[in-house]
Amino acid sequence: METEYKTCIVHGHEHVVAFSDRKQYSYTAKENDKDGNIISVRKIDIAKPNYLGIDGMCLCGVLKKGETLEQWIKAEIIRKKRIANE
Numbered sequence: 001m002e003t004e005y006k007t008c009i010v011h012g013h014e015h016v017v018a019f020s021d022r023k024q025y026s027y028t029a030k031e032n033d034k035d036g037n038i039i040s041v042r043k044i045d046i047a048k049p050n051y052l053g054i055d056g057m058c059l060c061g062v063l064k065k066g067e068t069l070e071q072w073i074k075a076e077i078i079r080k081k082r083i084a085n086e
Helices: 068-083
Strands: 004-011 013-019 025-034 038-046 057-063
Touching: 004 068, 057 068
Parallel strands: none
Antiparallel strands: 004 013, 013 057, 025 038
């Protein structure tokens, strides 16, 4: 699935953003001791994306001075491949 990136200027810097349809969700994390007994249970809430007060908008990065969106996207693809190979 291809992500559609856009830019917006915030405090004089060009931010790269994308929109996501991810909803808010939560899950339960259990911590076990070395014998496998549950020692704690906690609920973790993951909020839906909300950047600059716009629901669904995610901050993906900030363009360097003189960098274009196309250059940033190419660098992002390389970063993702490098992470996947580790």
